[in-house]
Structures are given as C-alpha cells and as structure tokens.
Amino acid sequence: MEKRVTFRGWLLPFLLIAPQVAISAIFFFYPAGQAIWQSLFIPDPFGLSSQFVGLGNFEFLLGDRYYRAAFGTTAIFSILVTVFSMIPALFLAVTADRLIKGSGVYRTMLIWPYAVAPAIAGVLWLFMFNTRVGVVSWYLGNLGYDWNHVLNGGEAMGLVAVASAWGRISYNFLFFYAALQAVPRSVIEAAAIDGARFWRRFFTIVLPLLSPTTFFLLVVNIVYSFFETFGVIHTITSGGPQQSTTILVYKVFSDGFVGQDLGSSSAQSVILLIVVGLLTIFQFKFIEKRVHY
Amino acid sequence: MKKTLFGMLAATSTMLTPIAAMAQTEVQFWHAFTGRLGDLVKEQVADFNASQSEYTVVESHKGNYSETLNAGIAAFRAQEQPHILMVFEVGTATMMAAAGAIKPVHDVMTESGAKFDPDAYIGAVKGYYTSTDGEMLSLPFNSSTPVLWVNRDAMTAAGVDPDTDLSTWQNVGNVLDQLKAGGEDCPLVTAWQSWIHLENLSAYHDVPFATKDNGFAGLDAELALNGETQVAHLSAMGQWAKDGKFIYTGRRNEGGANFRGGECALFTESSAGYAGISSEAEFEFDVRPLPYWEGVGNAPQNTIIGGASLWVMSGHEADEYKGAGEFLSYLSSSDVQAAWHQNTGYLPITVEAGDATRAAGFYDENPGTDIAVIQMTAKEPTANSKGIRLGSFDQIRGIIDEELEAIWAGDKTAQEAMDSAKERGDALLRRFETANR
Numbered sequence: 203m204e205k206r207v208t209f210r211g212w213l214l215p216f217l218l219i220a221p222q223v224a225i226s227a228i229f230f231f232y233p234a235g236q237a238i239w240q241s242l243f244i245p246d247p248f249g250l251s252s253q254f255v256g257l258g259n260f261e262f263l264l265g266d267r268y269y270r271a272a273f274g275t276t277a278i279f280s281i282l283v284t285v286f287s288m289i290p291a292l293f294l295a296v297t298a299d300r301l302i303k304g305s306g307v308y309r310t311m312l313i314w315p316y317a318v319a320p321a322i323a324g325v326l327w328l329f330m331f332n333t334r335v336g337v338v339s340w341y342l343g344n345l346g347y348d349w350n351h352v353l354n355g356g357e358a359m360g361l362v363a364v365a366s367a368w369g370r371i372s373y374n375f376l377f378f379y380a381a382l383q384a385v386p387r388s389v390i391e392a393a394a395i396d397g398a399r400f401w402r403r404f405f406t407i408v409l410p411l412l413s414p415t416t417f418f419l420l421v422v423n424i425v426y427s428f429f430e431t432f433g434v435i436h437t438i439t440s441g442g443p444q445q446s447t448t449i450l451v452y453k454v455f456s457d458g459f460v461g462q463d464l465g466s467s468s469a470q471s472v473i474l475l476i477v478v479g480l481l482t483i484f485q486f487k488f489i490e491k492r493v494h495y
Numbered sequence: 496m497k498k499t500l501f502g503m504l505a506a507t508s509t510m511l512t513p514i515a516a517m518a519q520t521e522v523q524f525w526h527a528f529t530g531r532l533g534d535l536v537k538e539q540v541a542d543f544n545a546s547q548s549e550y551t552v553v554e555s556h557k558g559n560y561s562e563t564l565n566a567g568i569a570a571f572r573a574q575e576q577p578h579i580l581m582v583f584e585v586g587t588a589t590m591m592a593a594a595g596a597i598k599p600v601h602d603v604m605t606e607s608g609a610k611f612d613p614d615a616y617i618g619a620v621k622g623y624y625t626s627t628d629g630e631m632l633s634l635p636f637n638s639s640t641p642v643l644w645v646n647r648d649a650m651t652a653a654g655v656d657p658d659t660d661l662s663t664w665q666n667v668g669n670v671l672d673q674l675k676a677g678g679e680d681c682p683l684v685t686a687w688q689s690w691i692h693l694e695n696l697s698a699y700h701d702v703p704f705a706t707k708d709n710g711f712a713g714l715d716a717e718l719a720l721n722g723e724t725q726v727a728h729l730s731a732m733g734q735w736a737k738d739g740k741f742i743y744t745g746r747r748n749e750g751g752a753n754f755r756g757g758e759c760a761l762f763t764e765s766s767a768g769y770a771g772i773s774s775e776a777e778f779e780f781d782v783r784p785l786p787y788w789e790g791v792g793n794a795p796q797n798t799i800i801g802g803a804s805l806w807v808m809s810g811h812e813a814d815e816y817k818g819a820g821e822f823l824s825y826l827s828s829s830d831v832q833a834a835w836h837q838n839t840g841y842l843p844i845t846v847e848a849g850d851a852t853r854a855a856g857f858y859d860e861n862p863g864t865d866i867a868v869i870q871m872t873a874k875e876p877t878a879n880s881k882g883i884r885l886g887s888f889d890q891i892r893g894i895i896d897e898e899l900e901a902i903w904a905g906d907k908t909a910q911e912a913m914d915s916a917k918e919r920g921d922a923l924l925r926r927f928e929t930a931n932r
Contacts, residue, residue: 244930247589248596249572253929262926268919333744334753352745353904441893442746443900459565461890462589463926 234475240468247462259469268445269453269470273477276428276449279363283427286367288419291374292412296404298375299382309379316372320430324437327365351439355446358439362447365438366431374419381415382408413493421485428478450474519551522818523577527563527803529556531770532637535838543825550818560803561889564589567808571596576808578819581636583803584623585888588710590806591632592886592931598807598816600823601630606813607820615827615845619797619871623882624804627711633804634823637841639767640798640867641691641785643667648778649760653677657781663789667761668731671740674760681759683741686748689895690801691763691785692732693720698799698880699785700724700792710884714928718885718920720895721913724791729902729909736903743903746896765801766867769840773861782863784870796880798870802841842868886927891920 209215241259245252263269298308318326330338331351339349351357385408393403409416429451435441441448441456448456451474458467528536533556540554557566560583567580582590590597604611613621613631624633647657650670654677660666667683674682685691697704702724707716735741742759744750754762755775762768763785772780787794805826807819825831832848835841837857843849849868852858858865876882885891898916901907907915 244926246593246930247568248593250593250595251931253932255929262922266919266922334756334758352749353743353900355904440746442897443904444897444906456893457890460561460893461887461923462565462568463887463890463923463930465930466926 237468237471237475240464241472244463244465247464252465255465259465260473263466263469263473271445272448272450272453275359275446276451279359279366279431279447279449280424280427282359282363283367283370283431284420284423286363287370287423288374288416290367291371291419292378294371295375295378295382296408298379312375313372315369316376318369320366320369320433321437323369324362324365324434327361327368327434328438331361351443353443355443358443358447362431362435362438366427366434370423370426374423377415377419378412381412385411417485417490417493420489421482424481424485425478428474450477519549520814520818522550522552522579522815522822524552524554524579524581524805524822525557525563525567525577526554526581527557527560527583528581532839535835539826539831539835542831543822546825547821550821552818552822560586567806571808571810574810576810578807578811578815579822580806580808581803582633582806584638584801584882585892587624587633587804587882588884588886588888588927591626591884592714592927596809597632598809599626599630599632600634600805600807601632603807603816603820604824607817607824609817609820609824611820611824611827615847617842617844617846617849617872619876619881620800620842620844622876623800623884633806634827635800635804635844636802636826637767637835637839638800638802638844639765639841640800640871641687641695641763642766642867642870643783643785644754644762644764644768644772645781645783646754646757646760646762646776646778647781649679649757650674653679653760655760657779661761661783661786664728664731664786665789667786668735670761671735675738675740679760680739681742681753683735683761683763684744684750684753684759685741685762686750686764686768687801688746688899689892692728692899693725693895694883695785695798696728697722697725698876698882699787699796700794701796701877701879702792703879704883705885708878709882710886711878711881714886714924714931716885716924718891718917718924720920721910721917724788726909726913727791728788729899729913733902733905733909737905741903743900765840766842766864767802767840769864770838782866784866793877795870795873797872797874797876799880799882800842800871837864840864840867842871885924886931887923890923894919894923 243252244255294312298305330336333339333350333352342349351361389407390403393407432451435447435452439447441452454467454470457463526536540552544551557563564582564586570576620635620638624635625631650657653674655670655673659670671682694704702722703719705716705718707713710716732741744753753759755772757778785798829847829851832843832845833851836843836852895916898912902909902912
C-alpha cells in the first residue's frame, strides 16, 4: 500500500522547497544563464568592451578540429575513469564483505584516498611516474620499458585516468559495500544449498541485485570524469602531450583562464551542459530500463 | 609574572601603533614570486617602506605568472584592482589593449614627480614595454634572456673538450654527436621551448616571428613562425630528439632539474637560471651565449627578453599614484637594480646598474654572468628583434608547445607542425582582434 502525504494549502510545501529552489537559482540557473548570454559575445578580458557575435563562438568552436577531437578524448577518458574506478571498487567491496574479522579496519583504510584532494592526488601520481625521479618509472626502466608520458600520449592518458580513478575507488567502494550488505542472505544461502559456487552466485544473484547501485555509480562517475578531474589533469599533464589529455572541461579552463577568451570559454560551457544533459537523459532512458529495483 | 608580561606586550604595542596611525597611503603590489625571488621582493618592499614615511607598499603573492594576471583581471572586474600588478611578458599585448584598465607608467611618473628618465633603461628591455610612439607603458622588472649552460664535467666524461666552441648550432651538432658517442645519455635539454627555440631563434637570426613587426605595428599581425629558418632549426632539433641527443622533459623548465642534477651536458635556459644552478650544481659549469646557425639571416642579431614588468592599474586616487610612482622609481634606482641583477641573474634594467655591477668586479668574480647582457645589447634591435607583442599569446604558446611535441615525438615534420601552429594561432589572433576592436 502506497503512502502519500498531502498538504493542505500551498504555503508549507512552498516554504519547504524554497531553500532548494533558491540554491538552484543562485548557484545553477543564474550562472548557467550568464554562460549562455556570454557565449554570444567576444568580450575583452577586463570587461571593458564586448562584441556581439551571435552564434559566432559556436561556429568557431565546431569548425576547429582540435575542439572536435576533445570530444573523442573526453569519451575515452570518461570510459577509462569509470571502468578503472568501478571494477576495483566492486572487487574490493566483495572481498571486504566476505571478511569476518577486521572488516572495519579495511573499510576505513579503503575510504582514505577519497579524502585526498584531486590536485594532491595528481602530484602524488606524478611523482611516482616522473620520468626522471619516479619510483614506478624507475622499475619500469629496469624491466626495459622506457616510460615517458611527457611525449607518449597513450601513457599520459593512462596515467591521468588512473590518477583520477584512484580516489574515486573509495567512493564507489562505499556504495557497493552498503549495497552488498543489503543483499538478502537467504537468497544466497538457498543458491549455495543448490550447489552454486561463489562466482556463479555472484554473477546470477548479487550483480543483478546491485544494479540500481551500479547504475547510480555509472551516472555519477561519468559526471565526475567530465567535471571534477580538472585538478589531476592540470597537475600531471596540463592537457598534453600535444592534446592527448585535453578533455572538454580542461579546454574550458585553458581558453577562459589562460587564454582570457571568455566568449569561447562560455560557449564551451554551454556545449558541455548540453552534452552532459543528453548523456544523462540517454542513460536514464535506455540503461535504466535494464535496472531492477 | 603574567601581569608584567602582559604589561610589556601592551607597552610594546602602544609603541608600535603610532607608526600605523600616521595614516600612510597604502599601495597594493601583486606579484608572482615565491622562494628566493619572493624573499628578495619582500626585502625590496621592506627597504622602500623603511626609506620614507608617506607610503606603505603592501606586497602579496598571487600564484604563478598566469594566475597573477588572472587575479589582476578578476580584481579589476570586481573593482578591487591593486595599484601595481606584475604581468609576464606574454601578457603584455593583453594589458596594452586594455587602455581603460591601465595607467601608463610614463604618466604615473610624470604626475608623481618622481625621478624618471626613460633613456636610463636598456633599449632592448625597454622596447618590449614601450608603445609605438615611445611612451613607456609598464616598468620592466625582471628580464632575462636565454643562454647556453654547459656541464663541463659531463663534457670531459664523454671525452669532449669542455672548451670547445659552442657558439653555433653547427658546432653544437658536432658536439652532440661526440657526446652521444661518448656515452652521454642526455646531451641536450631545454627549458621554455617556444621562447628559446622559436621566439628567440627568430629574433637572433633577424627573421620575423609574426608579421607587422612581430605585432608591434598592429593587432592584425599573423604568425610567421613557419619560415625557412625556424623550420630548418626545428628539423635539426627533431632529428636530435629522434637520435636521443635532445631530451624533451616538458613545456616549462622541468629540464632544469635534470641539468642541475648533473645528468645533462648542455641546457638552453634563461640567464635567470643562474640562481638555481649556482646553488645546486655539484659540477663545474659554464655559461655560453645562445648558439646561432652560422650563415643564416643576420645572426647573431640580439636575443629578446622574457620575464615580467609592473603595470599600474587605473581607478585609484592621485596620492596613491604618487606613492606607486615613488616605489617604481625606487625599484629602478641603480643600487636596487645592481643587487637584483647580481642576486638573480636577471638583467639589470638600467645601463647605470650594469656599469655599477661591472665596476664592483662582479663579472670578473662570476665569469659568464655578463653574457646575457652582452647578447642582448651588442646590436641595435631591429623590427624582428625588438620583442613580440601578440594577443592571446599565452594560449598561442600552448599551441606551439603542442605542435613542438608532435615534432619531438616524430608525429609531424617541422614544416607540418609549424604550418599547423600558424593556422591555429592566427585564428586566436583574429579573435583577439575582434575582442579589442
């Protein structure tokens, strides 16, 4: 039986949602509106003058093959970050869930990396893989592999993806771990009595029951890799070598705050807004159908 | 006991308050220096504040060069701009185009009545920051120019005479062959690749980096960095990179760590690398002039500067400008400049400061420290070697870095990379032109 609370009058419900509406208006609608408005101009950096160019900024961007290439880079990057952060998290959650003793210690330690700020994480990984003094690159050198993410685009991409995913594993771990606790023991025990081994139980029972969490994390991680990985990329590669790690949001930063080209930067924000909006709609429309709540 | 201590503290603080209560005019100065350079700036400011009682200069560090410029721009938009803002040479065109946001140093000095003689400044330094009608717009503060640093021990270890002539790239090429053959893993490394191997290369060979006198003559300039001289040099460098004779370490001055650690034999870097190299290097080193290609253009013409200048921002009170003028005048005084030059390896900005340094015997005790000065001032600058003044230049340098990386990785030929850099850079120049029309 569904419970439904109804309000008498409109004042109380209005007051209850007002803070949320106010926060969205101030921190989302207003800046987004500003970005859309500014994307129609080419202003000078100091705000002394600006030229109306209509959709000129969008034309300029979409005509630029390096900008179009950033879409591909972003796609590869977000897939890598999502995979690198979700699969290890799931694995760790499953193993921690099976622990009988000391799971509290593991849990706490696995959550730690989440507390490390992205820029700091970037610097840590940069030190490990530094081509000159890095520990990992030194070992790789001993194995006969010449690590050089300063010139090798593939290595640079791998490095920023791993560094971005690392802190995120903790976050995903928490959700998976909580979801695993909610899987009914009786179902698993019944399957075990029927002779299903661990991995079979995992794939046929646990994983489908985790699907709401997995879907949620998928959406959240993709949004994360689009927007919050800036610090890592800035500290490790600054978008290079060439443009191999220049994702869309990094380009918004470098054009706006290095190039002082606020018109182009605003137009890019608008495009990014549309892309992420479409992506989220797509995820909810097509992937969510396969999720069992 | 506690009471006496408290009483003493109270007494001290009352003794200190009168100084602050004299209503000094405050002058805000935002800069980009940390570490040793930051300390030296703090010292200069403290000395100025102690030298007079009318003005207090308040210095604040606002991040690296780009961040400091951004902070200044954001503050201007919020109408909270500092009086004096440090802007690196790459941001010069941005500042010049913003006529409503700045107050030319020339005007500040004339109005403040502070001691100011534009002719006292070294031409090649001043030229970068002077308008086409000869007015100084910002005060050159820290200026350096690229030179060649040599690890003499590494040369000897590879069986190369450390006194070999390295004045031309042809000679350097031969030495690189010998170093490689002698077992050196890192024969050549560089910092600031675009600045040294394109901007300075162009000036040094008297070929244009951009049309319209490198942008000095108008906003409608186009890049000319895909010329024969530049492409030939980058092709040679690309070949050296392929052969493992030139090691690429990054877009900024990452290579400095390799050189100072003794891993590399030759290093093209700013003359201001002196402070770091002299304090860290545990090997014998040498400073040589930047090499040039024998027989190409008018080489050696003169090299150009990098570094920063101080801009006075608009929208403040007259007495504050007077204070800013006094401070800038103090900074350009001979003693301050000579000390700055000797401590940092930056060029002296006045002829007098250079002479004072020479007279004090500094160049004799620290051989090579005058090479940068000679290299910049030996010839009268031409339209191609006066400097570079292009809008969105920080971003264009980013594009150049990307294209150079394509050459070092062997993905593009030098010609392809530079053609592409020109095409992409010109698009940004046109946008800058539109924004500042």
